[in-house]
Amino acid sequence: MEIIKIVIKISKKSGKWSKNMQKFIKFKVVLFLFITCFIGQVWFCMGFCAPLSGTVEEKDYLVNKGKTGTVVDTSTGRPVSNAQVSIPSKGIYTNSDFNGRFNLNASLDGPAILSVKADGYKPFSLTVSNNQLSKSLTLGITKSSGKEIVIDTNLHHLGDDNFSDESANAGNFRLKSNGPAFSTEFVAGNATQGYILKVGSIIGIDTALAGRLGQSHTTSHSSPTKVYINSKKVGEFRINGDNQQIVLSSGYIIPNGKNRIVVETGRNLFARNIDFDDMEFMNLSLELR
Numbered sequence: 001m002e003i004i005k006i007v008i009k010i011s012k013k014s015g016k017w018s019k020n021m022q023k024f025i026k027f028k029v030v031l032f033l034f035i036t037c038f039i040g041q042v043w044f045c046m047g048f049c050a051p052l053s054g055t056v057e058e059k060d061y062l063v064n065k066g067k068t069g070t071v072v073d074t075s076t077g078r079p080v081s082n083a084q085v086s087i088p089s090k091g092i093y094t095n096s097d098f099n100g101r102f103n104l105n106a107s108l109d110g111p112a113i114l115s116v117k118a119d120g121y122k123p124f125s126l127t128v129s130n131n132q133l134s135k136s137l138t139l140g141i142t143k144s145s146g147k148e149i150v151i152d153t154n155l156h157h158l159g160d161d162n163f164s165d166e167s168a169n170a171g172n173f174r175l176k177s178n179g180p181a182f183s184t185e186f187v188a189g190n191a192t193q194g195y196i197l198k199v200g201s202i203i204g205i206d207t208a209l210a211g212r213l214g215q216s217h218t219t220s221h222s223s224p225t226k227v228y229i230n231s232k233k234v235g236e237f238r239i240n241g242d243n244q245q246i247v248l249s250s251g252y253i254i255p256n257g258k259n260r261i262v263v264e265t266g267r268n269l270f271a272r273n274i275d276f277d278d279m280e281f282m283n284l285s286l287e288l289r
Contacts, residue, residue: 068103069137071096071116080141083118087128088155089280106133111240113155113201113282116141123153123283125200127242149195151186151261151284158182158225158265159204159278180276181264188253191288195253197227197246197261200283202237207266209238222277223266230259240279247289 071083079100086093087104089112096102104114108130116124121141128137156178188195208221224236227246230253235246253259261284268275 068101069139071100071102071118071139071141073121074140074142080118080121083116083121083141085139086115086117087112088115088282089113104133108133111203113203113280114139115153115155115200115282117153120144122148123150123200123285125242125282127201127203127240147288149186149188149286151286152184153283155280155282156182156263157278157280158263158276160276181262182281183260183262185258185260186286188255188257188259188286190255194250194289195248195286196289197229197234197248198283198285198287199237199244199281200285201242202244202279202281203240204277204279205237205240205266206268206277206279207238210240213239215240220268220270220275222268225266225277225279225281226264228262228264230254248286253286 069085071080071085072078073080079096079098081096081098081100083096083100083102084093085096085102085104087106087108090106090108092104092106094102094104108128111127111129114126114128116126116139118141120143122144124139124141126139158178158180160180202225205225206216206218206220206222207224210216211218211221224238226233227235227237229248232252234248234252237244263281263284265279266277268277
């Protein structure tokens with residue numbers, strides 16, 4: 001109101017003042033002050049006030065709401081229809097439509113393995129997070145060449161179901177452990193040259209190296225995950241990730257015969273009793289070098 005008095009005072013001195021003009025200017029000044037205060041309140045709330053929410057939890061915002069992904073052929077870029085897209089640990093399964101599109105309504109507590117399977121294509125898996133699921137994903141899959149041997153495409157949980165919250169991916173384990181080791185047979189062809197053993201995705205490994213890379217926060221590090229073929233150790237896995245490979249020489253595989261592969265999880269190096277590292281992996285296959 002002090003501003004109004006000053007304006008009236010100045011105007012009277014000029015000798016050009018009328019009652020109607022006084023009312024008009026007074027109205028304009030009051031309107032200006034009202035608008036200024038209103039904008040100030042809005043700005044203040046935008047900067048410092050949080051919207052009221054009753055029972056909404058943070059995880060509800062992490063759901064892939066309406067975001068559509070697409071499965072495409074890596075060679076042609078064309079959409080792949082009727083591909084099964086899933087997050088097995090969550091029990092979530094869907095199929096791509098005629099245009100290769102799919103929708104996953106998933107909320108994750110941590111990184112999880114996403115799988116894509118389609119007739120005539122190599123099994124594909126990818127470790128995904130909530131940040132990735134909140135965006136539109138384009139997943140490229142590769143046609144089978146006929147030179148690969150698909151050993152297993154299921155998700156497996158190894159360990160003893162005894163792990164701390166600091167372990168890698170502990171918050172996302174849902175499957176019960178199959179025990180400390182996975183074992184299965186496969187038949188190889190008549191190729192005599194070496195193979196490459198491929199693992200689509202691995203999560204949950206708690207080795208010291210995984211800790212240094214920020215994948216695990218536990219101080220009780222474990223030994224690596226070991227892989228055996230026909231009772232011979234062929235390699236180890238020390239970190240979590242996708243498309244991990246072990247190069248094999250020709251002597252490890254029996255041509256035209258049955259072979260056995262064993263994946264054995266690591267052990268807690270700091271435990272007095274036997275404590276197996278809980279981890280999950282998916283998609284075992286062999287490809288010719």
